[in-house]
Amino acid sequence: MIKNGRANFGSKLGIILASAGSAVGLGNIWRFPYETGNYGGAAFIFIYLGCVLVLGLPIMIGEFLIGRRSRANTAGAYQILAPGTQWKWVGRMGVLAGFMILSFYSVVAGWTLEYVFEAIGNGFAGKTPDEFVNSFQSFSGNPWKPVIWLVLFLLSTHFIIVRGVEKGIEKFSKIMMPMLFVLILILVGCSVSLPGASKGIEFLLKPDFSKVDSNVILAAMGQAFFSLSLGMGCLCTYASYFNKDVNLTRTAFSVGIIDTFIAILAGFIIFPAAFSVGIEPDAGPSLIFITLPNVFQQAFSGAPWLAYIFSVLFYVLLAVAALTSTISMHEVVTAYLHEEFKLSRKRAAWMVTGGCIFFGILCSLSLGVGKGFTLFGLGMFDLFDFVTAKIMLPLGGMLIAIFVGWYLDKKIVWEEITNNGTLKVYAYKTIIFILKYIAPIAIAIVFINELGFI
Ligand code: TRP
Numbered sequence: 001m002i003k004n005g006r007a008n009f010g011s012k013l014g015i016i017l018a019s020a021g022s023a024v025g026l027g028n029i030w031r032f033p034y035e036t037g038n039y040g041g042a043a044f045i046f047i048y049l050g051c052v053l054v055l056g057l058p059i060m061i062g063e064f065l066i067g068r069r070s071r072a073n074t075a076g077a078y079q080i081l082a083p084g085t086q087w088k089w090v091g092r093m094g095v096l097a098g099f100m101i102l103s104f105y106s107v108v109a110g111w112t113l114e115y116v117f118e119a120i121g122n123g124f125a126g127k128t129p130d131e132f133v134n135s136f137q138s139f140s141g142n143p144w145k146p147v148i149w150l151v152l153f154l155l156s157t158h159f160i161i162v163r164g165v166e167k168g169i170e171k172f173s174k175i176m177m178p179m180l181f182v183l184i185l186i187l188v189g190c191s192v193s194l195p196g197a198s199k200g201i202e203f204l205l206k207p208d209f210s211k212v213d214s215n216v217i218l219a220a221m222g223q224a225f226f227s228l229s230l231g232m233g234c235l236c237t238y239a240s241y242f243n244k245d246v247n248l249t250r251t252a253f254s255v256g257i258i259d260t261f262i263a264i265l266a267g268f269i270i271f272p273a274a275f276s277v278g279i280e281p282d283a284g285p286s287l288i289f290i291t292l293p294n295v296f297q298q299a300f301s302g303a304p305w306l307a308y309i310f311s312v313l314f315y316v317l318l319a320v321a322a323l324t325s326t327i328s329m330h331e332v333v334t335a336y337l338h339e340e341f342k343l344s345r346k347r348a349a350w351m352v353t354g355g356c357i358f359f360g361i362l363c364s365l366s367l368g369v370g371k372g373f374t375l376f377g378l379g380m381f382d383l384f385d386f387v388t389a390k391i392m393l394p395l396g397g398m399l400i401a402i403f404v405g406w407y408l409d410k411k412i413v414w415e416e417i418t419n420n421g422t423l424k425v426y427a428y429k430t431i432i433f434i435l436k437y438i439a440p441i442a443i444a445i446v447f448i449n450e451l452g453f454i
Contacts, residue, residue, distance in 0.1 A: 095332060
């Protein structure tokens with residue numbers, strides 16, 4: 001559907017699924033479990049849930065309304081809604097964040113492809129937990145293999161972006177998202193019935209708040225923004241393709257619920273299995289790549305063909321979930337270059353793909369041969385992850401909240417949230433109150449705490 005010369009999503013379900021497709025990805029299945037493991041389990045999850053509810057949903061509504069009102073890329077949006085001001089820098093910072101996330105995210109997305117082929121070749125059969133650890137380490141440290149997968153993954157993203165919004169993004173999400181969900185449910189069932197799984201369940205449900213410090217809170221907040229695709233104008237760009245009758249509040253709740261549910265379920269796959277086979281929960285970014293193959297081997301030891309089918313299916317769907325997320329990040333940067341610099345879409349897309357291949361390779365090498373090169377004690381991969389998730393996204397979210405809560409005309413906010421008064425939004429006052437006061441103050445406090453001023 002083309003309106004005003006700009007593409008639109010075709011249906012309401014398509015809108016929810018495409019936005020959820022952006023949100024659901026490696027952030028839920030790879031990053032959420034390992035951050036939960038790093039920061040102590042249940043207490044982290046509680047704080048995370050609080051961040052999603054109190055900060056995530058209202059800011060998501062804010063991003064949606066900026067995008068739909070302006071019908072422009074995220075930097076252009078601020079120039080339309082706040083002409084002649086410096087607000088455009090919020091959009092530009094978002095574009096930069098998107099580019100950086102896409103670079104390191106593609107590395108992990110590439111790993112999922114390796115595991116797809118490993119699964120297809122029946123490479124997991126008969127391996128012990130230790131062997132899974134070793135083979136992951138030798139693979140991710142290899143200078144060539146991960147790089148090839150990363151390039152392949154970025155090229156796939158590229159070609160979908162070039163095909164356009166509706167045909168590329170929407171169709172894809174509609175089929176794959178429900179399939180992923182069903183498979184995840186099956187795997188939760190398998191994982192919690194492994195011997196010794198109850199320790200993992202306890203880890204997820206019994207909070208120990210005595211270990212919570214400002215690091216844990218910053219990590220939970222960063223994870224909430226990362227997982228919901230918030231703070232960099234990603235959902236703002238998607239919302240610029242929404243129709244006028246989309247209920248922004250309801251869409252935000254749907255996306256938030258789907259995303260959170262999948263992250264929690266991923267936790268229930270990973271931790272019971274990790275405790276069952278004796279893998280430490282704080283294994284870091286490698287966590288899902290060393291625990292999951294064990295789940296397949298052990299849960300289906302009586303039926304190897306089931307282990308085979310489920311492992312192939314799982315990694316394929318994980319790669320697809322990653323793809324719907326990389327598409328959304330790529331789209332932000334491509335739409336920006338295309339609309340702001342008057343480049344053709346194709347050319348803009350090539351610039352993004354090329355740039356991300358370059359930085360992605362550096363990120364990938366920083367985990368192996370380039371381990372010695374660090375900045376502030378972090379390799380490139382970890383540095384990009386840290387700077388984006390823990391600084392740029394929350395900062396972007398804070399500025400979006402201030403923009404909608406304080407700068408933007410109240411009438412515009414009301415028109416967008418209630419669709420010109422045709423919708424009754426019960427949470428309206430709460431949403432505005434959070435955007436005005438709670439979100440900016442809470443994020444500022446976490447930042448100040450982290451910088452050590454308090
Ligand atoms: N939310 C996605 C995930 O969980 C990743 C992602 C897509 C993202 N677009 C984003 C993260 C924009 C931050 C900002 O995998």
